[in-house]
Amino acid sequence: MERVTATQATLDLIEKLKKKHGPLLFHQSGGCCDGSSPMCYPEDEMMIGKSDVYLGEIGGCPFYMNKKQYEYWKHTQLIIDVVEGRGGMFSLEGPEGVRFLTRSKVLPKE
Template identity: 65%
Template sequence: MVDKVIATQATIELIGVLKQKYGPKLIFHQSGGCCDNSAANCYLEGEVMIGTADVKLGEIGGLPFYIGAQQYEYWKHTQLIIDVVEGGHGGTFSLEGPEGKAFLTRSRLFTEDETMALSLAGRL
């Protein structure tokens, strides 16, 4: 099975820190309103409204990962790779900011075989 969203080891480790600090009820959401659409944001469950237009791509570090419908249309042919960079900024609503880090979304195009598998499974 092809994952539509995956996380680097650095992301998994930071998720562990955030779970210890804030508890296990966290979610990720990526919308089109910030950072050239390259920032996945981590929130406490209930801090952001997940709507019917949001698409659940999967889970990373045991946490659900959603993306806005318009963003999904743009990114649906790519696998999102959630990474961590140093230098979180104070203006973020995402929970990792105070840790001096920021989540960053990288991507790669699905191969033809992966695209076919996703299509056959009704996931594209």
């Protein structure tokens, strides 16, 4: 089972954002300024490091999470959705009047 997946609304928004900004990547925020939400960045503006875990791709874009946060979420599948309203001020979807939202479900035991 995929560790991260996306709704059709999310995939549609990703395509719109890729047309505006080029290649993108996602990083699940662990809190602080923008709470715990999926953040979308131009691919060349986000530095991925050894403390980040690759979860998969949504809409052809890589999706990462911090290793420490992953320890809490490793038993879940992340389902990235989009809802109306303002979200993270650093994420690219903000000016569109919508925000990405992480939903989750527990993965079956392996």
